[in-house]
Amino acid sequence: MSDxxxxxxxxxxxxxRNRTTGGYRRFSWGEADADVRAWFVAAATARGLTVETDRNxxxxxxxxxxxxxxxxxxxxxxxxxxxxxxDGPLGVVSALAAVDELKRRGVRPSxxxxxxxxxxxxxARFGVPCLGTRLLTGAITPERALGLTDADGVTWERAMxxxxxxxxxxxxxxxxxxxxxxxxxxxxxxxxxxxxxxxAVGVASSVWPHGRWRMDFSGQGDHAGSTRLADRKxxxxxxxxxxxxxxxxxxxxxxVATIGKVHVAPNGTNAIPSxxxxxxxxxxxxxxxxxxxxxxxxxxxxxxASEHSVFHARYEESYTPVVDFDTALRDHIAAVIGADxxxxxxxxxxxxxxxxxxxxxxxxxxxxxxxxxxxxHAPQEFxxxxxCHQGVTALADVLADLLHE
Ligand code: GLV
Ligand code: MN
Ligand code: MN
Ligand code: MN
Numbered sequence: 001m002s003d004x005x006x007x008x009x010x011x012x013x014x015x016x017r018n019r020t021t022g023g024y025r026r027f028s029w030g031e032a033d034a035d036v037r038a039w040f041v042a043a044a045t046a047r048g049l050t051v052e053t054d055r056n057x058x059x060x061x062x063x064x065x066x067x068x069x070x071x072x073x074x075x076x077x078x079x080x081x082x083x084x085x086x087d088g089p090l091g092v093v094s095a096l097a098a099v100d101e102l103k104r105r106g107v108r109p110s111x112x113x114x115x116x117x118x119x120x121x122x123x124a125r126f127g128v129p130c131l132g133t134r135l136l137t138g139a140i141t142p143e144r145a146l147g148l149t150d151a152d153g154v155t156w157e158r159a160m161x162x163x164x165x166x167x168x169x170x171x172x173x174x175x176x177x178x179x180x181x182x183x184x185x186x187x188x189x190x191x192x193x194x195x196x197x198x199x200a201v202g203v204a205s206s207v208w209p210h211g212r213w214r215m216d217f218s219g220q221g222d223h224a225g226s227t228r229l230a231d232r233k234x235x236x237x238x239x240x241x242x243x244x245x246x247x248x249x250x251x252x253x254x255x256v257a258t259i260g261k262v263h264v265a266p267n268g269t270n271a272i273p274s275x276x277x278x279x280x281x282x283x284x285x286x287x288x289x290x291x292x293x294x295x296x297x298x299x300x301x302x303x304x305a306s307e308h309s310v311f312h313a314r315y316e317e318s319y320t321p322v323v324d325f326d327t328a329l330r331d332h333i334a335a336v337i338g339a340d341x342x343x344x345x346x347x348x349x350x351x352x353x354x355x356x357x358x359x360x361x362x363x364x365x366x367x368x369x370x371x372x373x374x375x376x377h378a379p380q381e382f383x384x385x386x387x388c389h390q391g392v393t394a395l396a397d398v399l400a401d402l403l404h405e
Contacts, residue, residue: 002385002389002392004096004097004100004101005093005094005097005388005389005392006385008043008093008096008097009089009093009388011039011043012036012039012089012093013085015032015035015036015039016032016033016035016036016079017085018082021082021379022379023079023081023082023083023084023378023379024079024082024083024084024085024379025079025081025082025083026077026078026079026083027078027079027124027125027150028078028119028120028124028125028126028131028159029057029119029125029159029160029162029163030125033077033078033163034163036077036089037059037077037117040059040061040077040092040117041059043096044059044061044096044115047061047096047099047100047103048063049061049062049063049099049115050062050066052066053165054136054173054176055169055170055171055173055176056119056131056132056135056136056170056171056173057119057132057160057163057165057170058116058117058118058119058132058133058136059116059117060072060114060115060116060176061096061114061115061116062112062113062114063099063109063112063113063114063115064109064112064113065112066112066114066179067111067112067179068112068178068179068181069111069112069179069181070111070112070113070114070179070180070181071109071111071112071113071114071181071182071184071399071402071403072113072114072115072116072180072181072182072183072184073091073095073098073113073114073115073116073183073184073185073186073395073399074091074092074095074114074115074116074117074118074185075088075089075090075091075092075095075116075117075118075121075185075186075187075353075354076088076091076092076117076118076119076120076121076122076132076354077089077092077117078119078120078121078122078124078125079122079124080122080124080377081124082378082379083122083124083377083378083379083381084188084375084376084377084378084379084380084381084382085381086188086369086371086376086381086382086383087122087187087188087190087376087377087381088121088122088187090186090187090188090369090383090388090391091185091186091187092115092117094186094369094388094391094392094395095115095116095186095395096115097392098392098395098396098399099113099115101392101393101396102396102399102400102403105396105400107400107403109403110403110404111181111402111403112179113399113403118130118132118133118136118354119131119132120132121133121353121354123212123318125150125151125159126148126149126150126156126159127148127212127214127317127318128140128145128148128212128317128318129212129318129320129352130320130352130353130354130356130357131145131148131156132354133354133357133358134357135170135171135172135173136172136173136176136177136358137172137177137357137358137360137361138171138172138174139357139360141171142170142171145170146167146170151263177361177362180358180361180362181362181363182329182362182363182364182365182402183355183358183362183363183364183365184333184355184364184365184366184367184395184398184399184402185353185354185355185364185365185366185367186366186367186368186369186391186394186395187351187353187355187366187367187368187369188368188369188371188376188381188383189202189347189349189368189369189370189371190349190350190351190371190376190377190381191349191350191371191374191376192371192374193345193347193368194345194347194368194369194370194371195370195371195372195374197345199344199345199370200369200370200386200387200390200391201337201344201367201368201369201370201387201390201391201394202344202345202346202347202367202368202370203330203333203334203337203344203345203346203347203365203366203367203368204325204330204346204347204348204349204355204365204366204367204368205324205325205330205346205347205348206322206323206324206325206348206349207320207322207323207325207348207349207350207351207352207353207355207356208283208284208285208290208322208348208349208350209283209284209286209287209290209319209320209321209322210281210282210283210284210290210319210320210350210352211281211282211283211290211294211316211317211318211319211320212279212280212281212316212317212318213279213280213282213294213297213298213314213315213316213317214277214278214279214280214314214315214317215239215242215277215278215279215280215301215312215313215314215315216275216276216277216311216312216313216314216315217235217236217238217239217242217275217276217277217278217301217305217310217311217312218235218274218275218310218311218312218313219232219233219234219235219272219273219274219275219308219309219310219311220232220233220272220274221265221266221271221272221273221274222271222272223270223271223272224269224270224271224272225270227272232272232308233272233308233309233310234272234273234308234310235273235274235275235276235305235308235310236264236272236273236276237304237308237310238301238304238305238307238308238310238312239262239276239278241300241301241304242259242278242280242297242300242301242304243259245296245297245300245301246258246259246280246282246293246297249292249293249296249297250282250293252296253284253289253292253293254284254285254289255282255283255284255285255289255290255293256282256283256284256350257280257281257282257283257293257297258280258281258282259278259279259280259281260279260281261278261279262276262277262278262279263276263277263278264276265277279317280294280297282294282297283350285348286322287321287322298314301314320352320356320357323356323359323360325355325359325364325365325366326359326363326364326365329363329364329365330346330365331343331346332401333365333367333398334346336397336398336401337367337394337397337398344394347368349366349368351376353366365398367391367394367395367398369383369387369388369390369391370383370384370387371383372384
């Protein structure tokens with residue numbers, strides 16, 4: 001089993017990696033994305049799986065005939081800017097290696113099985129995360145998705161077209177979704193819970209509600225030397241107050257809030273900016289708390305903008321409600337992969353996943369593999385080979401159990 005995993009990993013690892021930082025930049029419909037998609041098609045085909053691209057650009061590799069009540073497993077191959085190697089790819093590689101393992105065990109599926117790769121999970125290029133599954137399930141309209149733009153103003157429509165796919169057919173796909181009997185996503189843990197429980201593999205209980213809000217502070221560009229302080233309309237000042245307000249609101253509510261992306265125009269050392277565009281990422285254990293955090297940040301941004309004669313606008317780019325995974329499925333899986341009669345640990349996560357979007361439509365569960373660095377969305381993200389192999393065994397155990405149901 002480990003040979004299959006190790007070879008798949010070795011083949012995928014160099015694609016889209018920055019040799020200086022060691023991080024990845026695999027943005028949807030870009031060059032590195034084409035490479036990792038081609039890697040997937042080749043790896044799946046070599047295993048005798050039949051690969052289909054759905055209307056939204058997601059990849060489905062079927063073991064046997066595509067059909068109803070399928071057991072589906074997979075994740076994503078896109079990354080955040082300078083992301084780690086494991087977030088997404090670990091689930092895809094483990095799914096292919098689990099198919100190898102099932103074949104080695106002589107499992108003959110009584111239901112169809114598919115391995116999937118969902119597009120634009122991170123929302124790193126077009127802003128809305130889990131776009132592939134949002135489109136598939138109808139959680140976003142095709143009109144809105146087609147018009148989403150990247151940092152260079154390229155639309156989803158144009159980017160998809162340039163990558164050789166027809167954007168004219170995107171949108172909800174109830175026929176394909178109706179084939180999914182159950183979805184399982186294996187993912188690297190993006191925290192430290194499994195370190196503390198001393199376990200290689202855990203099971204997800206829930207995903208915190210989360211969202212992204214774009215904020216624009218528009219002032220007046222001007223000379224850094226000759227403009228008196230009293231005459232300035234400097235958008236950097238309300239922006240700075242907003243960053244601190246996000247931190248304070250998160251602390252006050254036991255939530256998390258991050259401002260990790262900012263565009264300053266025109267971005268000159270000796271010019272007062274004309275505009276600061278920034279994005280708030282906020283997450284909380286429940287939706288009321290999340291709204292309280294965002295409302296507080298918004299109130300501070302408005303007040304600070306007005307004090308500095310700056311115009312402020314806020315726009316909700318994406319919102320994902322709380323997800324509680326199917327309890328019976330989750331507990332069953334924890335028992336299947338638990339050691340010596342002790343169920344595997346069950347843990348919540350603040351990270352978003354395609355499994356979270358699909359959970360609204362089909363029974364869904366997630367497995368997490370221990371990350372000794374505890375770090376994610378950065379090059380230091382890690383999982384030990386031994387733990388990855390245990391993850392494949394656990395996934396194969398779960399799939400074998402579901403295939404025999
Ligand atoms: C994606 O990984 C997210 O949770 O932001
Ligand atoms: Mn992920
Ligand atoms: Mn991620
Ligand atoms: Mn994610």
